[in-house]
Amino acid sequence: MPMGDAPAAVPGNSRPPVPGRFRLSRRSLLGLIAVTGLAACGGEDDDTAIQPSGTPAERREVVTDAYVFGYPLMLIDTIRRRALEYTSVNRFQHTSALPAASQRTVVRIDLDNLYSVAWLDLREEPVLFEVPQIDDRYWVMQILDAWSNTAFTPTSLQPHADPGATAPFVYAVTGPGWRGTLPQGAVQLPVPTADAWLYGRIEVRGPDDVAAVRDIQSRLRLAPLSAWTTPAAAEADSIPENQDWSESAGLQALDEMPARDFFERMCELMQDNPPAAEDEPAIRRFATIGIRPGGAPEGVSTGELSAGVEAAKRKIDAYVDPGSILRNGWVLDLNVGRYGTNYLLRAATADRGVGANLAAVVVYPALFDEADDDGTPIEFTLRFEPGQAPPVAAFWSLTAYGSDGYLVPNEADLHTVGHPVPPVFAPDGSLEFAVQAADPGPGVPRSNWLPIPEDGQFSLVMRLYEPERRVLDGEWLPPPLEP
Numbered sequence: 508m509p510m511g512d513a514p515a516a517v518p519g520n521s522r523p524p525v526p527g528r529f530r531l532s533r534r535s536l537l538g539l540i541a542v543t544g545l546a547a548c549g550g551e552d553d554d555t556a557i558q559p560s561g562t563p564a565e566r567r568e569v570v571t572d573a574y575v576f577g578y579p580l581m582l583i584d585t586i587r588r589r590a591l592e593y594t595s596v597n598r599f600q601h602t603s604a605l606p607a608a609s610q611r612t613v614v615r616i617d618l619d620n621l622y623s624v625a626w627l628d629l630r631e632e633p634v635l636f637e638v639p640q641i642d643d644r645y646w647v648m649q650i651l652d653a654w655s656n657t658a659f660t661p662t663s664l665q666p667h668a669d670p671g672a673t674a675p676f677v678y679a680v681t682g683p684g685w686r687g688t689l690p691q692g693a694v695q696l697p698v699p700t701a702d703a704w705l706y707g708r709i710e711v712r713g714p715d716d717v718a719a720v721r722d723i724q725s726r727l728r729l730a731p732l733s734a735w736t737t738p739a740a741a742e743a744d745s746i747p748e749n750q751d752w753s754e755s756a757g758l759q760a761l762d763e764m765p766a767r768d769f770f771e772r773m774c775e776l777m778q779d780n781p782p783a784a785e786d787e788p789a790i791r792r793f794a795t796i797g798i799r800p801g802g803a804p805e806g807v808s809t810g811e812l813s814a815g816v817e818a819a820k821r822k823i824d825a826y827v828d829p830g831s832i833l834r835n836g837w838v839l840d841l842n843v844g845r846y847g848t849n850y851l852l853r854a855a856t857a858d859r860g861v862g863a864n865l866a867a868v869v870v871y872p873a874l875f876d877e878a879d880d881d882g883t884p885i886e887f888t889l890r891f892e893p894g895q896a897p898p899v900a901a902f903w904s905l906t907a908y909g910s911d912g913y914l915v916p917n918e919a920d921l922h923t924v925g926h927p928v929p930p931v932f933a934p935d936g937s938l939e940f941a942v943q944a945a946d947p948g949p950g951v952p953r954s955n956w957l958p959i960p961e962d963g964q965f966s967l968v969m970r971l972y973e974p975e976r977r978v979l980d981g982e983w984l985p986p987p988l989e990p
Contacts, residue, residue: 559806559807560795560796560806561795563808563811566796566806566807566811566815567811567814567815567818568815569792569793569795569796569798569807569815570766570770570796570807570811570812570814570815570816570819571815571816571818571819571822572789572792572793572819572850573770573773573793573796573798573815574766574769574770574815574816574819574820575819575822575823575850575851575854576786576789576793576850576854577769577770577773577776577777577798578761578819578823578853578854578857578858579654579655579853579854579856579857579861580653580654580655580773580776580777580780581761581769581772581773581776582655582757582758582761582857582858582861583651583653583654583655583702583704583757583857583861584653584702584772584776585757585760585761586757586861587626587702587704589757589760590624590626591626594626596625596626596627596628597625597626597627597628597634597729597730597731598625598729598743599623599624599625599636599724599727599729599743600623600624600625600743600745601621601622601623601721601724601743601745602621602622602623602745603621603717603721603745604714604717605618605621605711605713605714605717606618608914608916608920608922609916610913610914611913614908614911614912614913615860615906615908615912615966615968616913616914617708617906617970618904618906618922618923619708619710619711619902619904619923619926619927619970619972620708620709620710620711621708621709621711621717621720621721621724622706622707622708622709623705623707623708623709623724623727623743624704624705624706624707625704625705625707625729626702626703626704626705627680627698627702627703627704627705628701628702629680629681629682629683629685629698629700629701629702629703630682630701630779631731632685632687632731632732632733633679633680633681633682633685633687633689633695633731633732634679634680634703634729634730634731634732635677635678635679635680635689635690635693635728635729635730635731635732635735636648636677636678636680636705636727636728636729637675637676637677637678637727637728637729638661638666638674638675638676638678638727639674639675639723639726639727640673640674640675641663641674641709641723644663644709644710644720644723645662645663645664645709645710645901645902645972645973646662646663646707646708646709646710646723647660647661647662647663647707647708647864647868647869647972648660648661648662648678648705648706648707649705649706649707649708649862649864649868650680650696650698650703650704650705650706651703651704651706651862652698652699652700652702652703652704652780653700653701653702653703653704653776653780654700654780654782654783654853655846655853655856655857655861655862655863656844656845656846656853657844657845657863657864657865658696658697658698658699658703659678659696660864660865660867660868661676661678661694662868662973663901664900664901664973667694668694676694677690677692677693677694678693678694678695678696679693679694679695679696679732680696680697680698680703680705681695681696681697681698682697682698682700682701682703683698683699683700683701683781685697687732689732690735699781699783700779700780700781701779701780702779702780704862705729706862707727709723709724710901710902711927712926712927713927713928716927724743725743727743729743757861758858762820765813766809766812766813766815766816767804767809767812769816770798770803770804770812771803771804773798774797774798774799774800774801774802774803775801777799777800777801778800778801781800782800785847785848786848789848789850819854822851823851823854823855823858824855824858826851826852826854826855828840828842828852828855830842832981832984834984835984835985835986835987836874836876836987836988837872837873837874837969837984837985838872838873838874839870839871839872839873839981839984840856841866841870841979841981842866843856843863843864843865843866844863844864844865844866844868845865866974866979867973867974867979868972868973869970869971869972869973869974870970870971870974870978870979871968871969871970871971872968872969872971872984872985873966873967873968873969874966874967874985874988875964875965875966876964876965876966876967876988877963877964877965878944878959878960878961878962878963878964878965885943885962885990886941886942886943886945886947886990887941887942887943887959887988887989887990888939888940888941888942888988888989888990889905889939889940889942889957889985889986889988889989890937890938890939890940890986890989891937891938891939891985891986892937892986893935893936893937894936895983895986896932896938897925897969897971897985898971898974898975898977898978898983899971899972899973899974899975899978900972900973900974900975901972901973902925902926902972903925903926903969903970903971903972904923904924904925904926904969904970905923905924905925905940905957905967905968905969905970906922906923906967906968906970907922907923907942907957907958907959907965907966907967908965908966908967908968909960909963909964909965910960910963910964910965912966915958915959915960915965917944917958919946919953919956919958921953921956921957921958922958923957924940924954924955924956924957925969928953928954929954930952930954930955931952931954931955938955939955940955940956940957941955941956941957942957942959942967942988943956943958943959944958944959944960944961967988969985
């Protein structure tokens with residue numbers, strides 16, 4: 508079904524107005540036109556389809572805010588359309604191997620998990636998926652709506668609303684306004700948009716563990732409700748090795764997209780993926796230049812659109828959440844995953860790592876540093892005092908990246924510590940890592956050495972899966988990186 512088509516009803520089910528979602532009716536739109544003075548003028552130039560509203564500077568400001576507002580919706584759609592060149596909706600795609608250190612498509616890549624992802628079309632009926640019994644291994648099945656908000660996150664530690672439930676776990680992702688009957692035992696996960704993203708991760712403990720995770724992937728099931736009991740529920744695709752199915756290609760495509768094309772597509776997407784009720788003031792403001800569900804830019808010139816978009820890109824790139832925690836050189840943002848009306852945080856998070864999960868599931872303390880550029884290798888130490896090792900209920904890792912965001916090439920082929928090989932603690936309970944390019948020698952266990960570039964910029968990203976409360980309360984952050 509084309510993206511702009513109205514959602515079809517499931518036979519035998521009614522589709523009432525969606526609580527908490529905002530749509531502009533024909534009457535509301537006519538009233539808005541009357542209030543704002545927008546009137547058709549019949550010109551064939553798309554820059555003058557209606558009488559402009561406000562000054563050029565005011566229109567550019569509206570464009571800027573509308574771009575920030577719609578950026579996550581557009582980015583996810585761009586990634587989705589690229590992925591669907593290789594597969595179809597409502598079908599799992601699995602990563603079949605750990606990424607090579609030489610890969611140059613995904614920045615700050617994760618070495619902790621194999622991924623099982625699917626693009627869900629909820630227009631006609633729910634999509635169900637089943638997680639089998641998975642022993643002694645962490646997993647999370649994140650559900651995102653079309654605006655990049657995390658709607659649900661079943662995990663191995665909290666798989667079910669009923670504490671007594673046992674695997675296999677069956678979940679039913681339902682779209683806006685759906686009513687009907689689900690299979691017995693299925694947990695309903697209602698999503699407020701017709702398009703949704705299932706972003707599953709299963710812990711992998713190094714290359715020798717890939718086969719075990721692949722076996723688990725083969726036992727995941729996913730299918731629309733009408734096909735849930737058929738063999739098709741078990742079909743899946745591997746994610747092609749040459750496909751950048753994450754954000755990189757989407758970022759480039761959006762950066763190159765003409766401004767008017769961006770907003771026309773955004774208006775189309777908002778028909779099936781309507782903004783939330785709390786977005787109504789923003790949508791009414793954007794509608795003064797035609798940007799609304801099912802609309803198109805009007806009364807604003809192409810030059811104004813382009814200028815507004817460039818200003819929005821600068822705002823997104825420069826944004827730092829004032830709620831971020833900065834300590835010991837590390838930065839941590841606990842406000843991601845669900846954004847409400849904080850549109851700039853939502854856009855900036857999507858730009859830097861679309862699909863961010865809730866802090867209760869995983870947090871990402873990050874540190875950016877630079878070695879001397881005079882040719883002198885820098886040796887850093889990262890020391891956790893006794894009782895201060897990363898506090899998690901699942902596991903944690905620390906990965907190094909070069910200035911380009913990719914893994915750091917090194918002869919030892921080491922790129923992460925903490926997982927899957929447990930580090931060695933000192934007799935007093937402290938934990939110390941050598942963070943340096945050169946081999947620290949036999950006095951440092953291989954599990955406690957994290958190579959970085961010999962010079963220039965680098966970054967460290969820690970991943971804390973199921974962090975303890977003191978992390979979520981901002982009471983714990985990693986220690987400083989000491990030369």
